[in-house]
Amino acid sequence: xxxxxxxxxxxxxxxxxxxxxxxxxxxxxxxxxxxxxxxxxxxxxxxxxxxxxxxxxxxxxxxxxxxxxxxxxxxxxxxxxxxxxxxxxxxxxxxxxxxxxxxxxxxxxxxxxxxxxxxxxxxxxxxxxxxxxxxxxxxxxxxxxxxxxxxxxxxxxxxxxxxxxxxxxxxxxxxxxxxxxxxxxxxxxxxxxxxxxxxxxxxxxxxxxxxxxxxxxxxxxxxxxxxxxxxxxxxxxxxxxxxxxxxxxxxxxxxxxxxxxxxxxxxxxxxxxxxxxxxxxxxxxxxxxxxxxxxxxxxxxxxxxxxxxxxxxxxxxxxxxxxxxxxxxxxxxxxxxxxxxxxxxxxxxxxxxxxxxxxxxxxxxxxxxxxxxxxxxxxxxxxxxxxxxxxxxxxxxxxxxxxxxxxxxxxxxxxxxxxxxxxxxxxxxxxxxxxxxxxxxxxxxxxxxxxxxxxxxxxxxxxx
Numbered sequence: 001x002x003x004x005x006x007x008x009x010x011x012x013x014x015x016x017x018x019x020x021x022x023x024x025x026x027x028x029x030x031x032x033x034x035x036x037x038x039x040x041x042x043x044x045x046x047x048x049x050x051x052x053x054x055x056x057x058x059x060x061x062x063x064x065x066x067x068x069x070x071x072x073x074x075x076x077x078x079x080x081x082x083x084x085x086x087x088x089x090x091x092x093x094x095x096x097x098x099x100x101x102x103x104x105x106x107x108x109x110x111x112x113x114x115x116x117x118x119x120x121x122x123x124x125x126x127x128x129x130x131x132x133x134x135x136x137x138x139x140x141x142x143x144x145x146x147x148x149x150x151x152x153x154x155x156x157x158x159x160x161x162x163x164x165x166x167x168x169x170x171x172x173x174x175x176x177x178x179x180x181x182x183x184x185x186x187x188x189x190x191x192x193x194x195x196x197x198x199x200x201x202x203x204x205x206x207x208x209x210x211x212x213x214x215x216x217x218x219x220x221x222x223x224x225x226x227x228x229x230x231x232x233x234x235x236x237x238x239x240x241x242x243x244x245x246x247x248x249x250x251x252x253x254x255x256x257x258x259x260x261x262x263x264x265x266x267x268x269x270x271x272x273x274x275x276x277x278x279x280x281x282x283x284x285x286x287x288x289x290x291x292x293x294x295x296x297x298x299x300x301x302x303x304x305x306x307x308x309x310x311x312x313x314x315x316x317x318x319x320x321x322x323x324x325x326x327x328x329x330x331x332x333x334x335x336x337x338x339x340x341x342x343x344x345x346x347x348x349x350x351x352x353x354x355x356x357x358x359x360x361x362x363x364x365x366x367x368x369x370x371x372x373x374x375x376x377x378x379x380x381x382x383x384x385x386x387x388x389x390x391x392x393x394x395x396x397x398x399x400x401x402x403x404x405x406x407x408x409x410x411x412x413x414x415x416x417x418x419x420x421x422x423x424x425x426x427x428x429x430x431x432x433x434x435x436x437x438x439x440x441x442x443x444x445x446x447x448x449x450x451x452x453x454x455x456x457x458x459x460x461x462x463x464x
Contacts, residue, residue, distance in 0.1 A: 426460050
């Protein structure tokens with residue numbers, strides 16, 4: 001689940017909708033020259049705009065354009081069809097993934113046309129032109145006044161976003177799942193072949209729930225669990241990051257000083273002293289939450305060497321650049337309720353996170369609450385047990401030590417899916433498991449290409 005989003009200010013013209021029940025079309029052409037180091041090449045990748053209704057409750061009303069990219073299969077004689085990649089975040093660009101082509105194995109690139117898109121409110125697709133208002137409290141609120149100010153600031157921000165993007169209030173994962181089904185038809189695919197990553201797994205779950213007979217194969221990599229009460233969500237997010245921090249400390253203790261700059265030192269004590277310094281504004285203008293968020297990015301690969309170097313630098317007084325901690329609010333808040341009544345209730349949730357993660361304090365859950373505090377309730381796509389009944393089981397794959405989408409989430413979703421799900425465990429570290437080693441690649445490729453479902457209990461060893 002990556003928590004960075006780039007909001008590009010694009011003008012959007014709303015036009016009268018045509019009848020959406022007709023066969024949609026894609027007029028493929030050159031992609032825009034907007035991905036650094038990856039110039040457009042229409043012999044390799046083409047782009048198009050798919051016209052969709054702004055509000056699926058009014059399918060004949062106003063429309064918007066969703067930007068789509070397609071990378072041609074390199075082995076056309078043995079092409080299986082189109083594989084649609086579901087980007088994570090929320091806020092990641094699927095168009096950039098296709099343009100770069102670095103998220104797929106050579107076998108996938110050979111056997112599929114790789115297709116992805118920028119979902120509603122993301123970059124090239126009706127991205128709102130809005131910026132958080134100045135004076136907003138820090139992510140971790142300090143008192144009731146902070147709480148009230150955060151709610152007002154959020155609502156002012158969302159009003160600005162909605163005024164510049166007609167889909168901002170219609171960007172939940174169920175709406176995007178319906179967009180995905182139109183894309184499937186526009187590609188000429190009778191059934192969907194899909195690979196969702198991180199938050200993109202929720203899109204795969206929602207699609208399978210609503211269109212089970214249109215599923216050919218769906219991979220859920222680094223699984224988002226949509227059926228958690230708020231406190232459980234925060235607790236398990238924080239515990240996952242704590243687990244990854246524990247693995248980092250253990251690694252640093254068993255390698256050499258050359259590999260880990262902190263080898264032979266008390267890593268936990270050093271890190272806690274850094275957080276205490278941040279509490280006293282020792283890294284201004286960065287807040288203690290921004291300093292505490294460093295493990296989120298560095299442990300997801302995992303970049304243990306870099307994290308050790310950063311801790312050593314912070315201990316010496318280094319002030320890093322501010323991290324990107326934005327979330328595509330229109331998408332996430334449409335799926336995620338943050339019904340926190342007041343600061344007293346909020347403080348209890350902060351304690352839940354701190355108890356679960358004594359070294360790293362928060363995890364991504366508190367950012368999620370901060371992002372959606374004050375969003376109208378009930379949300380468009382409230383958390384619920386996935387009601388999926390597909391002919392081919394969905395393939396779930398998750399690392400045991402994932403700092404963002406906890407392994408317990410994958411186990412929970414797999415249990416809820418029952419016969420309609422099959423979990424493959426990657427016994428290693430990091431967020432995202434598909435490209436870790438030959439075992440993880442083979443399991444996913446055989447499933448997507450040949451529809452081979454691995455046996456129950458399948459696992460892949462950690463990459464060395």
